[in-house]
Amino acid sequence: MKKISIIAFAALAFLLASCDKFLDVMPDNRAEITSEEKIKSLLTSAYPDHDYVMVAEMLSDDVDKFNNTYVTSQFFEQLWHWQDITESNNESPENIWTACYGSIASANHALQAIEEVVAENGGEWTESLKQEKAEALVCRAYNHFILVNMFCLNYNPATSGKDLGIPYATEPETTLAPVYERGTVEHVYKMIDKDLQEALPEISESYYSVPKYHFNPKAAYAFASRFYLYYEKWDECIKYADLVLGTAPATMLRDYKVLAENSTSQAAAGNVYISADINTNLLLLTAYSTLGTTFGAYTTNKKFAHGNYVSEHETGKATQVWASANGYIAPMRSYAGTNRQYVIFWRLPHLFEYTDPVAGTGYSRAVYPAFTCDECLLNRAAAYILKKDYAKALEDLNLWTVKCVADPVTLTTDLVQEFYNGIVYSYSDSEGMISTQKKHLNPAFAIEEEGSVQETMLQCVLGMRRIETMPMGIRWFDVKRYGIEIVRREMDAQGIPAVLIDVLKKDDPRRAIQLPNRVISAGMTPNPRNK
Numbered sequence: 001m002k003k004i005s006i007i008a009f010a011a012l013a014f015l016l017a018s019c020d021k022f023l024d025v026m027p028d029n030r031a032e033i034t035s036e037e038k039i040k041s042l043l044t045s046a047y048p049d050h051d052y053v054m055v056a057e058m059l060s061d062d063v064d065k066f067n068n069t070y071v072t073s074q075f076f077e078q079l080w081h082w083q084d085i086t087e088s089n090n091e092s093p094e095n096i097w098t099a100c101y102g103s104i105a106s107a108n109h110a111l112q113a114i115e116e117v118v119a120e121n122g123g124e125w126t127e128s129l130k131q132e133k134a135e136a137l138v139c140r141a142y143n144h145f146i147l148v149n150m151f152c153l154n155y156n157p158a159t160s161g162k163d164l165g166i167p168y169a170t171e172p173e174t175t176l177a178p179v180y181e182r183g184t185v186e187h188v189y190k191m192i193d194k195d196l197q198e199a200l201p202e203i204s205e206s207y208y209s210v211p212k213y214h215f216n217p218k219a220a221y222a223f224a225s226r227f228y229l230y231y232e233k234w235d236e237c238i239k240y241a242d243l244v245l246g247t248a249p250a251t252m253l254r255d256y257k258v259l260a261e262n263s264t265s266q267a268a269a270g271n272v273y274i275s276a277d278i279n280t281n282l283l284l285l286t287a288y289s290t291l292g293t294t295f296g297a298y299t300t301n302k303k304f305a306h307g308n309y310v311s312e313h314e315t316g317k318a319t320q321v322w323a324s325a326n327g328y329i330a331p332m333r334s335y336a337g338t339n340r341q342y343v344i345f346w347r348l349p350h351l352f353e354y355t356d357p358v359a360g361t362g363y364s365r366a367v368y369p370a371f372t373c374d375e376c377l378l379n380r381a382a383a384y385i386l387k388k389d390y391a392k393a394l395e396d397l398n399l400w401t402v403k404c405v406a407d408p409v410t411l412t413t414d415l416v417q418e419f420y421n422g423i424v425y426s427y428s429d430s431e432g433m434i435s436t437q438k439k440h441l442n443p444a445f446a447i448e449e450e451g452s453v454q455e456t457m458l459q460c461v462l463g464m465r466r467i468e469t470m471p472m473g474i475r476w477f478d479v480k481r482y483g484i485e486i487v488r489r490e491m492d493a494q495g496i497p498a499v500l501i502d503v504l505k506k507d508d509p510r511r512a513i514q515l516p517n518r519v520i521s522a523g524m525t526p527n528p529r530n531k
Contacts, residue, residue, distance in 0.1 A: 051287035056473025094516035137199035219283035241380035270349025292350030442483030
């Protein structure tokens with residue numbers, strides 16, 4: 001196994017607070033007063049400041065290529081074509097790698113400092129130190145979780161013992177050139193599990209002034225729910241979702257009526273969507289990112305976009321079993337005209353951090369909900385379906401529908417099965433480009449045959465998850481986990497599929513994005529590629 005120094009890609013970076021409250025990396029990043037206060041300050045840099053969301057969303061089937069004259073970049077060309085990225089970009093794989101390992105380094109230094117403080121106190125653990133250790137462990141687990149799901153194949157008990165993983169760093173870097181083994185996907189998942197199980201009993205929010213910018217208990221449980229869903233531990237997924245949603249889950253979900261009432265503009269809707277004051281948003285992260293413009297009402301990067309065709313055939317404007325076409329309380333917005341076509345949800349605002357207000361220069365920033373109760377509810381529904389507990393799954397699916405659909409339908413297994421068996425699978429046409437609300441599922445875990453109650457219920461929950469998490473990149477992970485084959489197609493001037501460019505097969509190694517060039521050049525084994 002090759003080894004590699006990752007110190008160049010994991011330098012500690014303490015972030016400067018912005019004048020805008022949404023752009024503050026941590027609103028309670030306070031003065032360093034005591035040893036414990038220094039640890040709190042250090043933990044503010046244990047959250048990545050570059051997001052995976054742009055890359056994940058662009059890799060998914062949410063985005064087509066349009067025959068327009070919008071200027072694009074080689075980075076987005078390579079990304080959309082599932083090519084290995086050689087171009088630099090603020091949201092490139094290299095920046096994801098650097099940000100996550102930098103955050104891991106911060107967490108590990110915090111853990112070391114905690115042990116030193118405890119030793120100085122004669123082995124006494126204060127409640128604050130216990131909580132700081134728990135936060136550091138969850139941050140370490142989360143950053144490795146992002147890395148393994150971006151740069152590796154999805155977890156598969158049959159193959160993950162040999163599939164290439166990423167280095168799981170558990171010690172602070174104290175030498176000039178530390179080396180790390182890449183390990184396996186199975187090893188990474190076991191280590192994340194270990195960190196979570198140690199941290200979750202001690203996680204608390206009592207020492208935060210703004211809990212939603214930290215791994216507070218509900219955010220940590222939501223992370224655990226997502227992790228154990230991906231780890232194929234359905235009971236654990238349900239257990240932690242229950243801790244998030246409580247006995248009155250309806251009160252924890254997003255009130256789309258409130259969002260619709262504040263939809264006078266993308267900025268207004270976006271600020272409501274990312275508000276720390278609403279129950280569903282559990283953890284808010286900030287990033288140097290153009291998410292707000294790329295997936296907003298701007299021409300930025302619209303050579304590759306979620307257009308009318310995919311919306312009307314697969315997502316927010318398609319007739320679904322739970323809603324009529326365009327039947328959402330806060331519906332998708334269409335932007336069509338000469339040389340443009342895209343359809344979006346007003347969710348993420350465009351934020352800008354000025355470094356020189358006079359010159360008007362600075363950085364595009366984003367705030368996004370890394371974990372929400374709504375996603376957690378659908379995690380639980382998926383786990384129930386995989387356990388064949390359809391009654392409980394339907395309770396969750398109907399709860400989601402009531403909260404976001406203007407004229408909701410009460411779902412039953414018969415209704416779901418009839419709907420999905422009444423439509424063809426995507427890409428069944430002779431050209432392999434025409435899509436529907438249904439795609440072949442090829443997960444590593446066992447599911448029943450196509451057309452069965454279980455398979456059609458999975459089609460339903462995957463469709464809901466796609467709507468609920470757009471454009472937060474979660475769809476890409478579902479595509480990977482379910483072995484969903486998707487296409488790359490160029491649309492004509494009318495926005496209709498015209499040219500089939502590529503197909504991502506269920507066993508395509510490009511489902512694991514390639515490691516950054518500088519990491520490979522330093523000696524780490526790259527992800528394999530077909531010849």
